[in-house]
Amino acid sequence: MPERNKTSVLRFENVTVAFDGEVALHDVSFEAFEGDSRVILGAAGSGKTVLLKVAMGLTKPESGKVFVFGKDISRMSEKQLFDIRGKIGMLFQESALFDSLNIEENVAYPLLNQPSIQCPRAEVLPRVKEALEFVELAGTLEKFPSELSGGMRRRAAIARAVVTEPPLQMYDSPTAGLDPITAHTIMALLIKERDVSQATTLVVTHRYQDGNLIANFRYNSKQGALEPAQSGEKEKLRTTFMVLKEGRPVFEGDQDSLEASTDSYISKFVKQRI
Amino acid sequence: MVASEGGDLTYLLDLLKEPVLAAQEFFVLTGRAFNNIFRRPHYGDDIILQMDTIGVGSLPIVVMTGFFSGAVMALQMSRALADYGQVGRTGTLVSLTLVRELGPVLTAMMVAGRNSSGIASELGSMKVTEQIDAMRALGTDPVQKLVTPRLLATAFMLPLLTVIADFVGMFGGWVIAEVFLNLPARQYWSSVWRALVWDDVTQGLMKPLIFGVIISLVGCYQGLRTTGGTQGVGRSTTQAVVWATVLIFVVDLLITKIFVSGGA
Numbered sequence: 001m002p003e004r005n006k007t008s009v010l011r012f013e014n015v016t017v018a019f020d021g022e023v024a025l026h027d028v029s030f031e032a033f034e035g036d037s038r039v040i041l042g043a044a045g046s047g048k049t050v051l052l053k054v055a056m057g058l059t060k061p062e063s064g065k066v067f068v069f070g071k072d073i074s075r076m077s078e079k080q081l082f083d084i085r086g087k088i089g090m091l092f093q094e095s096a097l098f099d100s101l102n103i104e105e106n107v108a109y110p111l112l113n114q115p116s117i118q119c120p121r122a123e124v125l126p127r128v129k130e131a132l133e134f135v136e137l138a139g140t141l142e143k144f145p146s147e148l149s150g151g152m153r154r155r156a157a158i159a160r161a162v163v164t165e166p167p168l169q170m171y172d173s174p175t176a177g178l179d180p181i182t183a184h185t186i187m188a189l190l191i192k193e194r195d196v197s198q199a200t201t202l203v204v205t206h207r208y209q210d211g212n213l214i215a216n217f218r219y220n221s222k223q224g225a226l227e228p229a230q231s232g233e234k235e236k237l238r239t240t241f242m243v244l245k246e247g248r249p250v251f252e253g254d255q256d257s258l259e260a261s262t263d264s265y266i267s268k269f270v271k272q273r274i
Numbered sequence: 275m276v277a278s279e280g281g282d283l284t285y286l287l288d289l290l291k292e293p294v295l296a297a298q299e300f301f302v303l304t305g306r307a308f309n310n311i312f313r314r315p316h317y318g319d320d321i322i323l324q325m326d327t328i329g330v331g332s333l334p335i336v337v338m339t340g341f342f343s344g345a346v347m348a349l350q351m352s353r354a355l356a357d358y359g360q361v362g363r364t365g366t367l368v369s370l371t372l373v374r375e376l377g378p379v380l381t382a383m384m385v386a387g388r389n390s391s392g393i394a395s396e397l398g399s400m401k402v403t404e405q406i407d408a409m410r411a412l413g414t415d416p417v418q419k420l421v422t423p424r425l426l427a428t429a430f431m432l433p434l435l436t437v438i439a440d441f442v443g444m445f446g447g448w449v450i451a452e453v454f455l456n457l458p459a460r461q462y463w464s465s466v467w468r469a470l471v472w473d474d475v476t477q478g479l480m481k482p483l484i485f486g487v488i489i490s491l492v493g494c495y496q497g498l499r500t501t502g503g504t505q506g507v508g509r510s511t512t513q514a515v516v517w518a519t520v521l522i523f524v525v526d527l528l529i530t531k532i533f534v535s536g537g538a
Contacts, residue, residue: 058407082413096408099399114413160412 006033008070009168009200010055015064015074017050017247024050026247027064034167035238037194037201039211041269042244048204049093051244052170055202056090057081068168086116089161089199091171095153097145097160104141107131107160117164131159135189151182155189162193169193170202175210183207188226192219208269215239215255243269300495303421307491310415310422320423328389328424329431335384336435337442343376344368344443348450361455365465368447373470373478377440379526382485385432386518390493393424394514397497398507406498421494425487432486433479440478477533484529485522492518 010032017025025047032038042048053059054066057073066074068084076084097106107128111119119127132138135155145153154174161169171190175183187210194201195218203214218229241258243251245265251258259270351367397420400406409416444466451457496514500506 053407056411058410078410078415085411085413088411090408090411092404092408092411094403096404098405098408110412116413 006035008032008067009034009036010202011065011067012051012055013065013067015054015061015066017047017054017059018062024247025054025061028244028247028249029064030242030249030252032200032202032240034200035198037203037214037239038242039214039239040202040204040242040244041206041208041211042204043206043268045246046244047247048206048244049172050247052090052172052202052204055170056088057084082114083116086110086114086164087166087168089164089166089169091154091157091161091169091174093172093176095145095157097153097157099145102142102144103132103137103148103156104128106145106156107163110160110164114164119164127163128159131163132156134162134193135159151178151185154178154182154186158186158189158193162197165197165199167197167199168202169197169199170204172204173206174203175205175207183210184213187213188219190214191217191226195219196221206269211239211241212255215241299499300491303417303495303498304491306417307421307425307494310418311426313418315418317419317423320419321426324423324427325431327392328385328427329435332385332388332431332435333438335388336381336439339380339384340372340377340439340442341446343380344372344446345450347371347376347443348447349454352450352455362457362461363465364451364455364457365444365447365462366469369444369466369469370474372440372443372447373474375526375530377436377443378478378481378485379522381436381439382432382482382489382522383519385428385435385486386489386522387515389428390489390514390518391511393490393493394497394500395507395511397494398500398510401498401500402503402506416498421491421498424490424494428490429483429486432482432489436478436482473533473536477529481526481529484525488521488525489518492521 008031012028012030015025015028016023028047028051030038040048040051050059054061055068057066057068057076061074064074065072069087071084073081073084097103098109101109104125108124111117111124111127129138129141132140135158137152137155137159140148140152140156145156148156158171158174161171174186174190178186190201190203191214193199194214201214203210205211213226216229217226219225220227239255241251241253241255242249243258243266250263251261251266258266261267261270347368348364351371352361352364355361355363355367397406400409400420406416409419447466448459448462451462452459493514496510496517500510502509
């Protein structure tokens with residue numbers, strides 16, 4: 001459904017991906033607009049991570065087209081993709097911080113290496129510090145990833161993903177393997193980043209409560225905490241839910257429609273709204 | 275009968291598919307790694323770091339291997355030469371064997387065991403923890419950043435390590451000649467020096483250069499194709515050492531044949 005006055009940021013057109021004959025994504029189509037939030041739910045192996053990697057151009061689709069900021073990336077060379085990737089921030093499932101670099105070097109990496117980002121040397125350290133302060137890890141500049149806890153690594157990886165202030169941000173299972181308190185802290189950071197930068201946000205998760213937070217909470221910059229969004233604000237948040245099952249999209253719509261679904265697979269993910 | 279033959283052919287082709295694909299991927303990686311030598315950006319710091327890890331880090335093991343292989347060669351050869359009353363030529367045999375064969379091959383084997391496995395496990399771990407994907411996502415070509423520096427560092431350092439191993443091996447031979455064979459030092463070193471011609475030196479440097487390329491590329495290739503978590507990393511590491519070792523021997527035979535034919 002084409003949206004009025006909104007720029008399309010990410011569009012999948014009948015995308016199919018297969019590995020060694022095994023279909024990972026089958027005929028997936030959707031469109032995300034500027035400033036939208038999209039929560040992608042699904043069981044393990046349902047193709048959630050593959051979907052993000054296809055959106056990033058890390059995996060090529062077997063058929064179909066992927067448009068990022070209006071450009072078809074499905075047939076682009078690796079070199080051409082570097083320009084597009086400069087506009088995307090991605091949090092990987094395992095954080096994927098570089099073991100051999102300290103946190104400062106990890107967070108500075110996109111500023112120094114993204115060909116499309118021309119960051120003057122003098123500005124690198126202040127921006128790294130700002131990004132680390134944003135995720136409340138200001139004192140870890142000299143530490144190596146192995147010296148941090150799982151939650152701290154995830155936060156450092158968020159800092160690396162957002163340090164370039166990309167207009168499209170993708171988070172792969174940001175709360176996987178974390179305790180409930182740390183998971184809430186991570187989700188609060190994601191929402192804070194979304195509300196501060198007004199970026200298009202894709203969150204892949206198998207936890208419905210993560211999607212619920214994204215759809216119904218906003219960051220209060222005065223209080224420095226999350227708070228429930230008022231009814232008028234919810235319209236602004238515009239969160240779309242999508243459910244994947246064995247590589248196929250089985251649901252796409254808002255939270256009310258998701259909760260109203262009687263599908264047994266979808267029901268497994270959905271709990272009543274907090 | 276015809277159907278059976280057709281089935282056999284298909285089965286045979288299926289069996290060949292994987293090794294042919296692996297060979298193709300290996301040569302593509304090799305091409306990209308060499309191509310990147312002439313393309314920007316160049317990761318000078320990574321090359322220096324790898325030279326330190328591969329070259330300086332391998333020095334103790336290479337020195338020890340060189341010393342003892344030279345000493346053993348002197349002992350073995352002196353026994354054989356004694357039958358002909360030519361113990362005085364022990365230095366000649368030690369020198370020729372070390373420079374032409376043992377120096378390059380043993381050094382390459384040590385570096386393969388130490389570094390091909392190290393490269394495969396490091397890159398393999400990066401692959402399974404999505405660090406390679408992250409590198410691509412953050413605007414870096416993993417071949418340019420990870421493979422080319424290792425290729426250059428190994429190809430540069432292995433000949434240097436081989437020269438050191440050769441000299442230490444000759445020194446080991448001299449210790450045996452002095453202590454057990456009662457050969458005057460002057461006679462030993464003179465026979466060592468006179469035995470060598472430029473052809474031997476060329477062969478002795480050409481081999482480690484090519485072995486260095488093999489060791490680094492096999493390690494990188496196995497690391498970058500790692501799948502299956504930590505178990506996969508272990509598998510890649512083993513594969514890297516096995517394939518690097520086998521290829522070193524195969525290529526050693528080819529180079530030796532070229533030099534022997536050339537000399538003849």
